[in-house]
Amino acid sequence: MGDSDSDGAPRAGGQQAPDEAGERPEESGGGILMGRLFGVPVYVTPSWFVVTALITWFFGNQLDRVLPELGNGRYLVSLFFAVAFYASVLVHELAHTVAALRFDLPVRRIRLQFRGGVSEIEKDSDTPGREFVLAGVGPLLSLVLAGVFYLGMQTVESGTVPGVLLTGLMLSNLIVAVFNLLPGLPLDGGRMLRAVVWKLSGSPMTGTVAAAWTGRVLAVAVLVGFPLVTMESLTDRESFTGLESLTNALLAAILAAIIWTDAGNSLRMARFRERLPALSARALTRRAVPVTAETPLSEALRRANEAGARALVVVDGDGTPLSLVRESGIAGVSQRLRPWVVVGSLAEDLTDGMRVSADLTGEALLEHLRATPATEYLVVEDTGEIYGVLSAGDFERAFIAAMARSAPAPRPRSAP
Numbered sequence: 534m535g536d537s538d539s540d541g542a543p544r545a546g547g548q549q550a551p552d553e554a555g556e557r558p559e560e561s562g563g564g565i566l567m568g569r570l571f572g573v574p575v576y577v578t579p580s581w582f583v584v585t586a587l588i589t590w591f592f593g594n595q596l597d598r599v600l601p602e603l604g605n606g607r608y609l610v611s612l613f614f615a616v617a618f619y620a621s622v623l624v625h626e627l628a629h630t631v632a633a634l635r636f637d638l639p640v641r642r643i644r645l646q647f648r649g650g651v652s653e654i655e656k657d658s659d660t661p662g663r664e665f666v667l668a669g670v671g672p673l674l675s676l677v678l679a680g681v682f683y684l685g686m687q688t689v690e691s692g693t694v695p696g697v698l699l700t701g702l703m704l705s706n707l708i709v710a711v712f713n714l715l716p717g718l719p720l721d722g723g724r725m726l727r728a729v730v731w732k733l734s735g736s737p738m739t740g741t742v743a744a745a746w747t748g749r750v751l752a753v754a755v756l757v758g759f760p761l762v763t764m765e766s767l768t769d770r771e772s773f774t775g776l777e778s779l780t781n782a783l784l785a786a787i788l789a790a791i792i793w794t795d796a797g798n799s800l801r802m803a804r805f806r807e808r809l810p811a812l813s814a815r816a817l818t819r820r821a822v823p824v825t826a827e828t829p830l831s832e833a834l835r836r837a838n839e840a841g842a843r844a845l846v847v848v849d850g851d852g853t854p855l856s857l858v859r860e861s862g863i864a865g866v867s868q869r870l871r872p873w874v875v876v877g878s879l880a881e882d883l884t885d886g887m888r889v890s891a892d893l894t895g896e897a898l899l900e901h902l903r904a905t906p907a908t909e910y911l912v913v914e915d916t917g918e919i920y921g922v923l924s925a926g927d928f929e930r931a932f933i934a935a936m937a938r939s940a941p942a943p944r945p946r947s948a949p
Contacts, residue, residue: 564644573630573640573652575623580647588615592701599697614698618705621678622650625709628674629654632667648791649709656896657806661732661740668724675710679703717748719795741803748796756789808935810895817928818891818912818921819843823852826877830866833858833876844922846911847880854919856880857887857909860926881909888913891920902928 564578592611596603603610626643629652633640641653658664682703689695714722723744731740821844824833833845845858862879881887886905889912893901902910902925910923 564646570627570643571630571634573634573643575643576645578644578646581619581645584647585612585615585619588618596697599692600694603694610694610698614701617698617702619645619650621675621702621706622709624678625671625675625713626650626652628670629667632670636663636667638667657737658728661728661737664731665725665728668721668728671721672710672713675706675713679706679710682706715751716744717751717792717796718744718799719748719792720751723748723751723796723799738803738807741799745796745800745803748799749793752789752793752796755792756785805936806896808938809899812898812928812931812935813894814889814898814912814923815891815920817931818923819927821846821919821922823848823854823919824858824876825850826855826875826880828876829872830863830874830876830879831871834863834871842921844909844924845876846919846922847876854883854911854913856882857911857922859908860924861908881907883911887911889923890915898928899932 564576564581567575567577569575589608589611592614593608596607596611600607600610623643623645626645630640630643633652633654636658638658639655641655643650643652654667658667682699686696686699686703689699691700713720714725716726717723718727718741726747727737727740727744729740730743731737734740820840820842822833822837822840822842823846824836826847837843837845844860845863846854847856847858848854856877858876858880866874866879884905886901887907887910889898889901889910891912891914906925908925910925912920912923914920
């Protein structure tokens, strides 16, 4: 089903920098790029084709009962239904996307996949009110679509191909809307519940915990209740196959597993966001010594050792920083050659993005580093004074450690 993925996981790796036009290059792993809507790329994943085939098969079998005169042509009609249904899901996701862009929240991409669709919104809303609106617009658009298809049903004759298609699309959009309004993460209703609890408690973490655990309860309810409900509806028919019963049970298990897993991921990401502010440029920065470009590497390292520093900054005669000596470059020069190699030959010229404020912390620091990929960054005070050098490797290790601390501790296992 459609939902918006903005439960707050700042993406640390694989983020590409904007190109010269200010847009990100196309990313791998998203599926087949179908185009851009409102500047956001729309991808179709390989799993979409699998689900489309399944919908075509199931809906086609239903059509055989309603319109037996179609013969094998019923599968062509059901394929049209599957594509039209996913077009409705895309409208649902576009509602989330447009709302996110309206609130100045970046949207990485929209993906149509096994679960329906997802809008990958890269930041959380900054207020519970915006969070509520952002989550609610998707189901609202699905309800509007259901109403539009219902009105269309009144204009055509029932029992015909258009009538059956409009009925199917009305019901499917109604199901999408109602299902997504269920109050548990990762569904839109869960994010709306998160916003309400956030507003009442003043804590987004409290809202996430409440909505995540409600999502887990919902997963159990789906696992147990869905097969029972469908079994009861099947027994009302004159005949049904064991395959139908097994299929419904399998579908319930898959759906419950997705809800349970995503609810847990939302909780884990919320815990991570609580720890994210501890990632501070000032705390992670290595002390550096300024040297001129003509300084031999051996002499520069001697000065660094005396000062207890672990990085070198190349400056001009006025002390203005020009470049950073790459750590990998130093490691590549043997001890006996270091007196003959000048630090300028191992340095990388500074760009504006490689200058980081010592006061940056948390997500602001993460976003800055993602926007300008580099191995080292010059960390400066507000006055422009050199504070030190931040290694991308040091930040990555601290980031991974924070992620690990946010994961639930493994339960002890009893001895066999």
